[in-house]
Amino acid sequence: MADTSDQIPERIPIDLVVNGARRTLEIAPWTTLLDALRDRLELTGTKKGCDHGQCGACTVLVDGRRVNSCLTLAIMRDGAEITTIEGLAKDGALHPLQQAFIDHDAFQCGYCTPGQICSAAGLLAEGRARDADEIRELMSGNLCRCGAYPNIVAAIEQAMSRS
Structure with missing residues (x-):
């Protein structure tokens, strides 16, 4: 029988607070924060530009700090507070x-x-x-x-x- 202790799990549960709402996702370990936001949470305001961290189109705030979401694995941000462009406006008023x-x-x-x-x-x-x-x-x-x-x-x- 093969040793399975080194296998990467197919999906890992993570919790994120995105634009003030707690969200639980089960994602592949290699899923970027950008892909989790766009593909899993349908927050498409954050753009995929170069996908190499060189253009800044994917910038979001993670715990209040600027982050290129294309270079950040979502599992690294488990428990973090994420603010996207969709979360900047408050109570119908633009930021x-x-x-x-x-x-x-x-x-x-x-x-x-x-x-x-x-x-x-x-x-x-x-x-x-x-x-x-x-x-x-x-x-x-x-x-x-x-x-x-x-x-x-x-x-x-x-x-x-x-x-």
């Missing part, structure tokens, strides 16, 4: 960053926008950016192929001034 992105037309195609906004929310919570140069540097992991960077920075500056 200040969402409103600022609209006010400054900080998107063109919109594909990168959810990751940009989640990353900016993490940036504001970190409190490290003091000016436009620091915003650009600290947001450098989020790419916009349309080139809306000046508007993105202006939107973040607006939200920063109101927080």
Whole structure:
């Protein structure tokens, strides 16, 4: 009889608090947080861009910190609080960053926008950016192929001034 002690389980149960709601999933151990959010929880606002952690389209907040969800295994986040773009608005009111992105037309195609906004929310919570140069540097992991960077920075500056 073969030794089965080294076999990887087919599915592992995990608990996540996603946008304020506790969710239990049974997932394969190699499932990324991005795939769990999009495919299992149908939260498709978080985008799959490069799938290599280079573009930032998949950025979500994990326990308040910016994370590339394509590089994070979901089982590593068992018990964590996850905030996606869908969870930023409260009681029907847009998050200040969402409103600022609209006010400054900080998107063109919109594909990168959810990751940009989640990353900016993490940036504001970190409190490290003091000016436009620091915003650009600290947001450098989020790419916009349309080139809306000046508007993105202006939107973040607006939200920063109101927080």
